[in-house]
Amino acid sequence: xxxxxFANAALKGRDGLVDILVExxxxxxxxxxxxxxxxxxRTVDLGGRLVTPPYCDPHIHLDYVFTAxxxxxxxKTGSLFEGxxxxxxxxxxxxxxxxxxxxxxxxxxxxxxxVQHIRTHVDVTDPRLTALQAMLxxxxxxxxxxxxxxxxxxxxGMYAYKGxxxxxxxxxxxxxxxxxxxPHFEFTREDGVKSVRKAFELAVKYDKMVDIHCDxxxxxxxxxxxxxxxxxYRTGIAERATASHTCAMHSYNNAYAYKLFRLLGLSRIxxxxxxxxxxxxxxxxxxxxxxxxxxxxxxxxxxxxxxxFAQDSMSDPWYPVGSGNLMYVLDAGMHxxxxxxxxELENALDFITVKGARTLNILDRYGVEEGKPAxxxxxxxxxxxxxxCNRVSVACSVRNGEYLFERAPEVITTDxxxxxx
Ligand code: 17E
Ligand code: FE2
Numbered sequence: 001x002x003x004x005x006f007a008n009a010a011l012k013g014r015d016g017l018v019d020i021l022v023e024x025x026x027x028x029x030x031x032x033x034x035x036x037x038x039x040x041x042r043t044v045d046l047g048g049r050l051v052t053p054p055y056c057d058p059h060i061h062l063d064y065v066f067t068a069x070x071x072x073x074x075x076k077t078g079s080l081f082e083g084x085x086x087x088x089x090x091x092x093x094x095x096x097x098x099x100x101x102x103x104x105x106x107x108x109x110x111x112x113x114x115v116q117h118i119r120t121h122v123d124v125t126d127p128r129l130t131a132l133q134a135m136l137x138x139x140x141x142x143x144x145x146x147x148x149x150x151x152x153x154x155x156x157g158m159y160a161y162k163g164x165x166x167x168x169x170x171x172x173x174x175x176x177x178x179x180x181x182x183p184h185f186e187f188t189r190e191d192g193v194k195s196v197r198k199a200f201e202l203a204v205k206y207d208k209m210v211d212i213h214c215d216x217x218x219x220x221x222x223x224x225x226x227x228x229x230x231x232x233y234r235t236g237i238a239e240r241a242t243a244s245h246t247c248a249m250h251s252y253n254n255a256y257a258y259k260l261f262r263l264l265g266l267s268r269i270x271x272x273x274x275x276x277x278x279x280x281x282x283x284x285x286x287x288x289x290x291x292x293x294x295x296x297x298x299x300x301x302x303x304x305x306x307x308x309f310a311q312d313s314m315s316d317p318w319y320p321v322g323s324g325n326l327m328y329v330l331d332a333g334m335h336x337x338x339x340x341x342x343x344e345l346e347n348a349l350d351f352i353t354v355k356g357a358r359t360l361n362i363l364d365r366y367g368v369e370e371g372k373p374a375x376x377x378x379x380x381x382x383x384x385x386x387x388x389c390n391r392v393s394v395a396c397s398v399r400n401g402e403y404l405f406e407r408a409p410e411v412i413t414t415d416x417x418x419x420x421x
Contacts, residue, residue: 025400054116056356059310153180
């Protein structure tokens, strides 16, 4: 039996500092003096720093990462639609090993900034399904370090791409965890509706989750979210269903949004917003004033719905400067969504931790709670507010009671009396 005591931790929702006793990779006891009288192999003094469950990135495209510097992939308009076009023109001929190497590097960057749970879309509009094979192998390779969920995502459409729906189904049979779709990219509204219905049909048939790129456009007429929520409600799998992006909601008239919110509340679906990508990709057809194009994060949250943030891109034809550090994503999201009350900032980390975990449907094994796997990170801050205010780094990441990494404190060399000490 191995026992480690992580002493003097700050935990959200708890007054004072607590001690965390980990036994054989599981949280055994949490509280003031939790390890008292117990023989431990090691004691680590956390010095009052904040412990949170690991960051979750519930929406990234690992098959696209680090492709932005290919001149043929350059996105001159900065729009979503040009991103899809450039990807379509350049994606052919990628090899499994090359895709894996890029995806592995991206995962490494994310893990080193505190992530332990990732959900990736994989483009299955490719008759060879090369990227899917790469990602299935990677999921197995990394499983002790990071959970990886895979979405069968038809980037060029289930119907706009010939046989796209069949490729999605094939990918599910091969082991993808979720069904994806992109209704706003289908040729017609009818095809878009059909693709959402198809996604739910496949999810029920193969017992998979659903995560749809939904209304990633400033077109206020793009209303596939209502179809998604209605299907989720009817099939009874809403807690396993996610609407990603939902940018058009930014532009809906308020009378329609009011009506829509009733259905969203009934359905209990999850939402993912990608603030850095969508502040960059949306508003591209506007003259001034330019819309932000982010979904209604604040209003959805206040209405009790589960909204989380995600990275989406790391240097791809859509967005060149994603680093995989969710603290930057959170920073952008809190600004763009205008969530700057002290209370909102104190709770901000939820958008990249527990709300992401709810979306990933892993809450039964996620969280700093007795009996759960001892997965957590330590932030260089004493509170959630301080963490986001100073955009702090992650001091260490622990998985099943073992360190994935520790980061040495920053060393500053100076003779300047103001900067010393
Ligand atoms: N593909 C897509 O449809 N939308 C995005 N934001 C990215 C890829 C990054
Ligand atoms: Fe995406």
